[in-house]
Amino acid sequence: MNPTASGRIPVAEPPRAASGHIARTLGLPGGKSLELGLRPCVMGIVNLTPDSFWEGSRKPDPRIAADTALAMLAEGADILDFGAESTRPGSAFVEEAEELSRLIPALRAFRKVSNAPVSVDTRRAMVAKAALDEGADIVNDISALADPGMAEAVAAMRAAIVLMHMKGNPATMQQNPEYADCAVEVAEFLAAAAVRALGAGIGRDRIILDPGIGFGKKLEHNLDLLRRLYLETSLGYPVLVGLSRKRVIGELTGRAVPERMAGSIGAACAAWAGGADILRVHDVAATRDALDLFAACVPQMPVPKTGEAVR
Ligand code: HH2
Secondary structure (H helix, E strand, C coil), X not given: CCCCCCCCEECCCCCECCCCCECEEEECHHHCEEEECCCCEEEEEEECCCCCCCHHHECCCHHHHHHHHHHXXXXXXXXXXXXXXCCCCCCCCCCHHHHHHHHHHHHHHHHHHCCCCEEEECCCHHHXXXXXXXXXXXXXXXXXXXXXXXXXXXXXXXXXXXXXXXXXCCCCXXXXXXXXXXXXXXXXXXXXXXXXXXXXXXXXXXXXXXXXXXXXXXXXXXXXXXXXXXXXXXXXXXXXXXXXXXXXXXXXXXXXXXXXXHHHHHHHHHHHHCCCCEEEECCHHHHHHHHHHHHHHCXXXXXXXXXXXXX
């Protein structure tokens, strides 16, 4: 780029929040949108399952699930993530019909009372399609488009997608996963997944990347991903991190799942400081407060506005 007459270089970067996060608008169906980057975005986990790894998150009754989602909204969630299949290590296979029968009634019950952004945690294109028809906005695909037809279903509805990295599948993924360079390999995988999504017609403003904490990763891999999150954030898309109450918290604190809230909140703040835009959490109220305080208290960097010249 040529220096300007003043000897300064024009900045052609997107606007950045004081935290260094890029301010972006996430496009959603029906003209809806969600602002990312200006403050931490909290995704509340609504598990419509009988077997999720955190017992306190299990809400198999659709009305209780919808009420839980509403309560999370009141506590400060920006997105509600409805999931009908546990993907914890070693989890049982769930038939498509079973996944649908757990998901759709809860989604319908929630949509009767709220238009808030909803994501659906599914690997199946047919389930995603049914959920988008019921008013879901985002597909949270932990397999990053493995099911043929997923990308097309999302593109057709102008929905957003979370592309997550997973090594192997939930049944076997924690059986000694190995990487030569975990954070680099995950970034390469996510970059390729984003290209596939774009190729299928999903808008650039509708893609979110997720390194997949705990999905085929040992402690050293999870920490590498969190410490070098810039490899993911520099790909040019918003980044989601989910580490709420996961094994990595237990390995560092020695605590069982019910006692992992404080550790999870500390890690969520660190992930946001590392560049994550969206934090997927079980404990919305406490995480919202912690993230807001953390974001308010970190040193504020002077940031050039778009097009403003810097030395
Ligand atoms: N983690 C879980 C499920 N879905 N999706 C994304 N994008 N990122 C994650 O880290 C992620 C995810 C596991 O958490 P949970 O849903 O509480 O557990 P379970 O799969 O046992 O229901």
